[in-house]
Amino acid sequence: MFLRTLSLALVIGVATACAPAFAQTEVRVSIADLDLATKAGQKTLDRRLAHAARRVCGGMPSLANRSLVIAYRACIAEAEERYAPLRTLAVNRALEGANERRVAVLADKLGFIAIR
Secondary structure (H helix, E strand, O other): OHHHHHHHHOEEEOOOOOOOOOOOOOEOOOOOOOOOOHHHHHHHHHHHHHHHHHHHOOOOOOOHHHHHHHHHHHHHHHHHHHHHHHHHHHHHHHHHHHHHHHHHHHHHHHHHOOOO
16 A cells, blocks of 8 residues: 555656756656565666666766766766665565565464454
């Protein structure tokens, strides 16, 4: 339940001064279809976040323009800094939910009543 609502909130945004004029200032990253309690789900999330950061920052500029490359790398770093706490929160919530389900299943198998 929490992860579905978090999927709407996991947004990467950067300052408009950092992102080029043609870049998006905000990109939504859906996590509703991911099982973040698994390494595979976390890796997929990381790929999506990296892709979203590249979209927000306008894509890698030509290496011939050093100042644009430096600005792009700064933009990527800022985007990563902004989404890191939300990524951690989403993964931690998924792991907590998985642990709660394991306890409930074990309690049911042992004949205990799980009190929440």
